[in-house]
Amino acid sequence: MKTINxxxxxxxxxxxxxxxxxxxxxxxxxxAALACxxxxxxxxxxxxxxxxxxxxxxxxxxxxxxxxxxxxxxxGGLPMTTPLGRIYTTNITPDPDTGIGGYTQADFAxxxxxxxxxDGHNLYxxxxxxxxxxVRDEDVAALYAYFMQGVQPVKQTNRDADIKWPMNMRxxxxxxxxxxxxxxVYRDKPGKDVAWNRGAYLVQGLGHCGSCHTPxxxxxxxxxxxxxxxxxxxxxxxxxxxASNLTGEHNTGLGRWSEADxxxxxKTGANQHASAFGAMTDVINKSTQAMNDTDVNAIxxxxxxxxxxxxxxxxxxxxxxxxxxxxxSRPANDAGARVYTAYCMHCHGADGRGFAPMFAPLAGxxxxxxxxxxxxxxxxxxxxxxxxxxxxxxxxxxxxxxDVLSDKQIADVLTFVRAGWNNKAGAVGVAxxxxxxxRTQAAR
Ligand code: HEC
Ligand code: HEC
Ligand code: HEC
Numbered sequence: 001m002k003t004i005n006x007x008x009x010x011x012x013x014x015x016x017x018x019x020x021x022x023x024x025x026x027x028x029x030x031x032a033a034l035a036c037x038x039x040x041x042x043x044x045x046x047x048x049x050x051x052x053x054x055x056x057x058x059x060x061x062x063x064x065x066x067x068x069x070x071x072x073x074x075x076g077g078l079p080m081t082t083p084l085g086r087i088y089t090t091n092i093t094p095d096p097d098t099g100i101g102g103y104t105q106a107d108f109a110x111x112x113x114x115x116x117x118x119d120g121h122n123l124y125x126x127x128x129x130x131x132x133x134x135v136r137d138e139d140v141a142a143l144y145a146y147f148m149q150g151v152q153p154v155k156q157t158n159r160d161a162d163i164k165w166p167m168n169m170r171x172x173x174x175x176x177x178x179x180x181x182x183x184x185v186y187r188d189k190p191g192k193d194v195a196w197n198r199g200a201y202l203v204q205g206l207g208h209c210g211s212c213h214t215p216x217x218x219x220x221x222x223x224x225x226x227x228x229x230x231x232x233x234x235x236x237x238x239x240x241x242x243a244s245n246l247t248g249e250h251n252t253g254l255g256r257w258s259e260a261d262x263x264x265x266x267k268t269g270a271n272q273h274a275s276a277f278g279a280m281t282d283v284i285n286k287s288t289q290a291m292n293d294t295d296v297n298a299i300x301x302x303x304x305x306x307x308x309x310x311x312x313x314x315x316x317x318x319x320x321x322x323x324x325x326x327x328x329s330r331p332a333n334d335a336g337a338r339v340y341t342a343y344c345m346h347c348h349g350a351d352g353r354g355f356a357p358m359f360a361p362l363a364g365x366x367x368x369x370x371x372x373x374x375x376x377x378x379x380x381x382x383x384x385x386x387x388x389x390x391x392x393x394x395x396x397x398x399x400x401x402x403d404v405l406s407d408k409q410i411a412d413v414l415t416f417v418r419a420g421w422n423n424k425a426g427a428v429g430v431a432x433x434x435x436x437x438x439r440t441q442a443a444r
Pocket of ligand 2 (some may be wrong): 159207208209210212213241243248252253254262275276279280281299340366367375
């Protein structure tokens with residue numbers, strides 16, 4: 001643990017003192033001044049507050065962006081792709097020169113909730129401050145205590161964004177904020193109980209779930225920041241993965257999930273309906289599994305209260321294996337069934353039910369039913385990134401087929417999966433697979 005500001009204010013303090021003395025001020029005055037200055041590090045927060053701050057940092061998943069792979073905790077440097085170009089996350093350790101050691105609590109609150117750094121420059125909204133704007137003062141204070149006193153200072157200089165003039169000018173972000181930033185912190189909604197309001201507060205605020213799960217508008221802004229907007233959490237494509245619909249929609253959303261199913265997914269990354277992959281793996285690894293039961297259950301309760309939105313308005317999924325059983329028994333007649341029997345069936349089953357929660361089911365899986373097939377193509381090409389629950393990596397991750405199957409074979413097998421077991425989702429084209437293959441391989 002580090003005692004903040006002591007080291008920083010020391011040179012200043014002695015300089016001030018020397019000035020006082022050189023002006024010939026009386027000893028009493030100098031002593032009074034000293035007493036004043038040394039009263040300043042009253043900043044030291046108690047251990048419980050720092051611990052609560054550490055918990056809130058996990059809820060906010062600060063490490064997902066501010067800790068680079070193999071990098072020091074919170075020292076930044078992770079590249080992020082934005083519509084303007086590549087930017088790098090910053091050092092938020094309490095190092096006074098390269099991190100945020102010089103931030104007062106007010107500076108920190110402004111960065112988190114308004115997207116303005118200490119020196120006054122506007123942050124790109126890749127930092128999810130439009131969500132963090134809802135975080136309450138007492139939680140910002142606990143986070144500040146943690147970052148100042150519970151995080152090791154690391155000397156690591158921030159990297160400039162790879163965005164060229166004139167797009168690198170930051171003042172237009174002020175205009176963006178005027179349009180899209182709502183500065184009001186979360187206020188409990190009357191008529192809703194404590195758990196619902198806790199869930200809403202976490203999902204909309206620190207959890208920043210909408211930053212991935214809500215579609216973006218023309219200004220790259222989230223189309224809704226809470227349940228009052230129709231697009232809220234209806235699903236969105238980001239970086240080659242489709243972040244699922246989290247409303248009560250019964251096919252692609254969470255309509256068929258119970259609150260317990262949802263809590264299980266957030267705690268362990270899998271349940272009887274689906275399993276985590278893509279960007280969600282990181283969220284579960286670093287954030288939701290660390291949440292206490294009260295908070296996970298509150299999130300589940302809140303999400304289950306969202307009325308159905310998005311989806312195509314079709315009837316609710318009902319399991320039916322008849323036609324699929326026929327194709328699988330005569331795979332010679334069906335190119336997709338051929339690939340499925342050879343490469344997928346031993347894990348996902350002839351009945352498409354897999355062995356959940358270990359092996360994801362494909363029958364009725366919301367990600368399989370989703371109109372946008374990006375996630376399915378991506379997961380088949382690249383497999384799943386390791387889910388790590390309580391320190392234990394998932395024993396049987398989904399293998400990567402990029403080097404095994406052609407674009408045509410992947411399109412065929414996914415078309416088969418999307419039509420199988422009464423899934424009724426559209427065919428997948430070869431061009432779609434080729435595009436994602438090129439894109440994800442370039443990123444590797
Ligand atoms: C989705 C990625 C992401 C997450 C999650 C995230 N940040 Fe950031 N943050 C960024 C990026 C990117 C920047 C730099 C933006 C820029 O340079 O314009 C940033 C900048 C900051 C800054 C300004 C620092 C400086 O040097 O100017 C602070 C403070 C900060 N983040 C704190 C936090 C805290 C606290 C959390 C967790 C509650 C958090 N961030 C979570 C992406 C993220
Ligand atoms: C960095 C982006 C990102 C963030 C932030 C994020 N998610 Fe996700 N989430 C995804 C992606 C991508 C998927 C689709 C892959 C999957 O099913 O795991 C997903 C899937 C899910 C699913 C499974 C839905 C299904 O039909 O299979 C749930 C539930 C979920 N997220 C809840 C949340 C909650 C709650 C939060 C906020 C605490 C959150 N997510 C934050 C990207 C994100
Ligand atoms: C070795 C076992 C194994 C094989 C073989 C396998 N998978 Fe998977 N698959 C998994 C596991 C396990 C998951 C869940 C992801 C995780 O836990 O990492 C998964 C997840 C998926 C998902 C995402 C489902 C979701 O939860 O939303 C799809 C789609 C998928 N597999 C398709 C296929 C296809 C197509 C093939 C054949 C080309 C295949 N799988 C072969 C084990 C396997």
